[in-house]
Amino acid sequence: MTTVDLNGDVGEGFGHWALGDDDAMLEVLTSANVACGFHGGDPRTMRRVCAVAADNGVTIGAQVGYRDLVGFGRRFIDVASEELTADVFFQIAALDGFAQLAGTRVRYVKPHGALYNAMFANASQAAAVVEAVRSWDPAMPVLGLPDSQWLRQASAAGLPTVSEAFVDRAYTSSGTLVRRGEPGAVLLDPDEVAARSVEMVVNGRLVADDGSTLSVVPQSLCVHGDTPGAVELARRVRTALRDSGVDLQPFAKP
Amino acid sequence: MTTVDLNGDVGEGFGHWALGDDDAMLEVLTSANVACGFHGGDPRTMRRVCAVAADNGVTIGAQVGYRDLVGFGRRFIDVASEELTADVFFQIAALDGFAQLAGTRVRYVKPHGALYNAMFANASQAAAVVEAVRSWDPAMPVLGLPDSQWLRQASAAGLPTVSEAFVDRAYTSSGTLVRRGEPGAVLLDPDEVAARSVEMVVNGRLVADDGSTLSVVPQSLCVHGDTPGAVELARRVRTALRDSGVDLQPFAKP
C-alpha cells in the first residue's frame, strides 16, 4: 500500500497575533512543522501546539527560521555560518523541551521561508544548518526539496533526508517552484489541488507549468495553513488521497 | 572542611554588544549563571560560554529572566503565570541544548534581575517559575535568597534549594538587600568585600547596615561580573576564602 506524509506549518502566531487555525490543521496533518520563535511562535504557543500535536498523534518537526519577526522569516538574511548554526540549534533545543513536556520529541527539522529558499542553492547556509542538526542529533531526519543543497549536504553528513512536494504550487519543467507573485504560482482550486496530490503520490507524476510531465516521488506533501481556505484544502487533499487508497502516515513516528 | 560555591553571571552580552569578561569570570567561578537570550545572551554566546564553562569544570545554571532586552530584565513585568512558566521553560530548554553540546547539562536555575527581585515576595510569579523548573526536571536545584517565595515554593514543590548571599551588597537588619541607588548599597572596597565573604562563610555572620549582626549560612556566594573591577573583586574573594581554609566547590557537579 502506498503511503505518504502530510506536513504543514503550525504555531506561527506571536503573542496576541494569531495565524491560521492550528487546532484544525493538527486534525489533518500527519507531521507538524512547529515554529520555534525566530520567525513566529512564542513559548506559550509552542507549548500548546506541542501538546495538541502529541494528543493527536501528529509528529513534531522543528520549523527553524531566520531571526526576523517583523519579516516573518521571509527575507533573506546574510547570517554568518557560526551564528546560523547556533540560531538553528537554539530553536531545535527550545522546541524539543516542549515536545518532551508533551511526552514526545522533535522528530525532524524543516527550515522556513527565506531560509528554506536560500538553502536550495546557498551551500554555505545549507552547511551551517546541517551542522546544527547533526550536532543536535546525527540521526535526525530533515525535510526539504529534492536536489537542494539542504538535502544533498544533509545526506552527505549522514542525516536521513525526506523529500517533499507542494500540493498547491506550480512547478517549472525543471522541477523548481514557480515563484510566488507570478501568475498561477499558487493553485487555489481544491479539485485541482486534490487531483494533483493523488497524481503525485499514486502515479509519481506532476504536470509542470509548460504542460510537460515531471517524475516525482514525494515522501511528504506540504499543505499551507495560513491562507483562507487552507484547512478545507488540506482536508480535501487528505480525503482524496485516502479515497485513492493511499495511507497517510508520518515519515517519522510521533 | 568548610565549602562554599561561588556563582556569577556570564553570557550577558547580546550580538555586537559585550558585557563583562566571561572568560576571566569562568576562571574564578565554580557556578556560572548563563543568560538564556531573554534579558541578554544570544545563541552564539550561549554556545561559546557553555563550552568554556565545561572546559573549566564550572557548573552551568540557567539564568532565566523576563523577555526584555532593552531593559536588560531589570524592570518588573506583570507576566501572566502561564506565559511566565512557558518563557522560563523555553530558556532552560534552549540553554540545556548548548550545555549538552558541551558535554554537560544545566544543573540549576537562578532567576535574573527584576524577576529575581519580584520572586522574593510575589507568590504568583514564584509559583509560575517553580512550575517551569519542576516540569523540566523535578530534581533540579534552584538558587536564590533565603526566605524568598522563590525558595519556599520551590522547596514545597520538592525542588532542592540553595541559598546565596551577595558579597558586595549591603543588608538591612531584617536580612534583605539595601536597594540599589541608596547610599552604601553596593560595596566597592575589595578588602571589605573579601573580609565580609570570609566572615559569612567561616563564621556565619554578616554585619547589617545598622551595625547589627545577622546569622547567615550561605551555600553559595554571588559575585558580580559586569562592573569595572568585577573580575579582580571576584579573584580577591576567591583568594581570601582559600586563604581562610574554605574549599570552593560548586553545589552541583558540573
Add this chain to the structure above:
Amino acid sequence: MTTVDLNGDVGEGFGHWALGDDDAMLEVLTSANVACGFHGGDPRTMRRVCAVAADNGVTIGAQVGYRDLVGFGRRFIDVASEELTADVFFQIAALDGFAQLAGTRVRYVKPHGALYNAMFANASQAAAVVEAVRSWDPAMPVLGLPDSQWLRQASAAGLPTVSEAFVDRAYTSSGTLVRRGEPGAVLLDPDEVAARSVEMVVNGRLVADDGSTLSVVPQSLCVHGDTPGAVELARRVRTALRDSGVDLQPFAKP
C-alpha cells in the same frame, strides 16, 4: 446640536500578522488611535494607515504604549520615568513623520493597554508620559479616562484634556471599568451597546453594574476594532448616534 467623537485603535498589526480591519474602521471613526510600533504597528503599516486616515478625513492620534510586542503592551512594565518619557516621545515623533507625509499631523495622544490602565493611578508614569507630550507640543490634546492621573496631570501641565467613555465595557458605581475577565465586563449585544452610547451622549447617563446611575459627559466614545464583529458594532453605534441627532465630529480637526 450635540456632538461627540468616535475613537478606536488602528494599525495594530505587525509585519505579516494582521489585527482587525483598519480600512473598515477608518470609515466609521472620527479619530484613529494609530499604533506606533512599540506594542504593535510597524513603519509600513503606520505609513499606510496615516494615508487612509488622511484620505477619509479621520483625525490621527498617537497610540503610545510600552515596548512589548510579545505582550501587545498589555502587561504592566515598571519603566523608569526618564526612559518612559523618551519612549513615548519617540513614538509620537515617528508617527508624526508619517502623518506629515499624509498631509496632516498627530493631533492627540492616547496611551494603550497596560500603560493606559497604569496611568489611572500611577502618578509617576503619568508624569513621565505628560512630560513626553508636553515637550513634544505643549498644546497637544490628550485622551483618557476622567479622574485619571493621566488627565489630571496633563491638565495641570496645561495640555488640553479630552475624556472618553467605552461603549462596550461595564462600569462600577464608582465610575471605573469592570475588569476584563470578570463576568459581564465586555458588552457584546449590539442593541445594548448602541442604546448605551446614545444614553451617555444625549442624556449624560450610564447605568453601572450594580444598577445605579452614573453621570457622564464623554467628549469621545471608544469603540474596539480588534474583536469579531467590532466593525459592525462600531457602525451600529455610529448609526444610533446619528439617528438620535448627534453630530459625529473629531474633537481635534484632522
Add this chain to the structure above:
Amino acid sequence: MTTVDLNGDVGEGFGHWALGDDDAMLEVLTSANVACGFHGGDPRTMRRVCAVAADNGVTIGAQVGYRDLVGFGRRFIDVASEELTADVFFQIAALDGFAQLAGTRVRYVKPHGALYNAMFANASQAAAVVEAVRSWDPAMPVLGLPDSQWLRQASAAGLPTVSEAFVDRAYTSSGTLVRRGEPGAVLLDPDEVAARSVEMVVNGRLVADDGSTLSVVPQSLCVHGDTPGAVELARRVRTALRDSGVDLQPFAKP
C-alpha cells in the same frame, strides 16, 4: 583655506549595553551619525546624544540601518522596497524629534553597516532609501561613498550629496574599500592614519593597497568610534588636520 568635515558614529549602545564613548567623540567630531534604534540606539540614548551634540555644536545626521539588533545592522537583509522606505523614514522622523527637542534638526542621512555596503551597488535598495529621504525633505543632504548607487541616485533625485573617505581603512586601486577581515584592511597606526588624513584633504591623494595613487576629494572624513583607541585616533586626526591648516567644519550647519 581648506575645510573638511569629520564624521563618526555615536549613540550605538542599546539599553544596558554601551558602545564607544559618545561624550568623548562628540568633542572631536563636527558631524555625528546618530543611531536611530534599528541597529543600535534606543530612545533614551537618542535623546541624550542629540542634547550633547547640540550643546557641542556638532551637526546631527540620521544613521539609518536595517532592523537587526542582534546583527547590529551588519548583515544584508533582502528588504522589499516599500518596507525599506518606510523603515528609513521612520528612523529619520524619530531622531528628528529628539533633534528638535535639543533645539536643532537632523541635517543629513548616512546609512549604516550592511545597508551602507549594499547601497554601493544595489540599485533597488538605494532607490528605496533615496525615496525615504526625498519624501522626508527634498533638500536633505546624504553622506556616502563616491560612485555609489546611493550617491548617484540621491543626486538624480535632487538631494545634495556629500562624499566621504575613511581614515583608517585600506583602499584598492579601484577606489573601493579593502574588505574587513582581509589583512591590512583596517589601519591601526595613529601616525599613519593621521598622515593619510592630511594627504587626502590637503593633497587630494590616497595610496591604495597596491601602492598606486588615487585621487580623492572627500568632503568628509569618517572616523570610527567603537574600537579601542578610537577616540584617541580621532583626536590625532583632528589635530593633524588643524596643524596642516585645515579648517574642520561640518558640511551642514548644526
